């Protein structure tokens with residue numbers, strides 16, 4: 001580790017999402033980017049003009065064997081996550097890997113064991129766990145301000161990005177599942193799901209999921225990359241307040257509705273007044289303007305430099321993958 005507490009990093013994968021990580025780490029004083037790796041030189045040619053001072057390589061070995069590199073950010077396609085992360089951990093690097101962490105719980109368990117035995121940080125990019133709106137929502141729920149949580153649902157739909165091997169479940173659901181598990185602090189008892197592939201045989205473009213959590217909490221996910229709307233919205237309904245996190249809103253991304261359904265203790269079966277609906281005002285808490293990606297990257301760097309366990313560590317990745325596996329089983333059975 002460099003004495004001035006600068007993390008010497010490499011970034012692997014310069015496709016659609018990798019350049020966002022590169023830009024973020026490049027702006028951080030606590031990071032020195034040692035190498036940028038993509039096996040397709042056309043990918044780095046595109047961005048070289050913006051970062052002419054960086055070293056670009058086309059093979060992972062050049063990163064693995066470089067003793068000066070402390071940590072690697074893996075921003076490649078999901079099929080490669082397990083293999084690249086494993087190699088990086090074996091080479092003694094701390095690893096940030098994009099979501100989903102791998103393609104099976106068996107693979108994730110192996111990565112967790114490896115990270116522990118190597119005493120290295122393993123963090124998965126569950127971006128929304130670092131979103132200021134989700135953090136605020138978590139604080140509200142911790143303080144029981146929403147009351148008993150009744151149900152939640154998310155809509156994550158858009159036209160694209162269509163993926164050829166990973167289906168809409170594996171591509172989109174890690175966001176919503178990681179948020180639900182984080183907010184509720186619970187894992188589902190059971191799931192049901194239906195999906196449909198329209199564009200490529202065997203790759204679902206549309207998935208509807210129902211999750212049954214302990215305590216009767218119900219959740220629903222609507223996931224699609226074949227939709228006319230661009231919606232990224234999560235709604236949580238408690239018996240005291242209801243919250244909507246709408247990531248498409250430029251400001252006021254989190255709205256807290258002081259809406260309540262008050263049940264009368266004693267009521268006549270025919271009494272229509274046995275529930276009183278109270279419609280209150282709406283609060284929009286002021287949230288940090290720092291981007292979730294910046295917060296996520298800073299968290300990774302701080303965890304490595306300070307020897308801490310990330311919020312979205314390998315175990316968090318495992319919890320999410322176990323739920324995705326359950327849902328995939330339900331899809332396979334339909």
Ligand SMILES: NC(=O)c1ccc[n+]([C@@H]2O[C@H](COP(=O)([O-])OP(=O)(O)OC[C@H]3O[C@@H](n4cnc5c(N)ncnc54)[C@H](O)[C@@H]3O)[C@@H](O)[C@H]2O)c1
Pocket residue numbers: 012013014015016017018037038039040043058059060075076077078080084098099100125127171
């Ligand atoms: N958090 C988010 O909001 C968000 C958004 C988009 C994508 N992602 C995640 O980011 C990851 C990358 O997605 P993408 O859309 O950028 O994929 P992509 O297919 O556009 O890019 C992946 C890149 O990795 C490179 N690559 C693959 N294997 C490699 C290897 N062994 N060595 C070097 N380079 C290699 C490819 O050449 C390609 O350029 C995925 O895990 C995806 O789920 C996250």
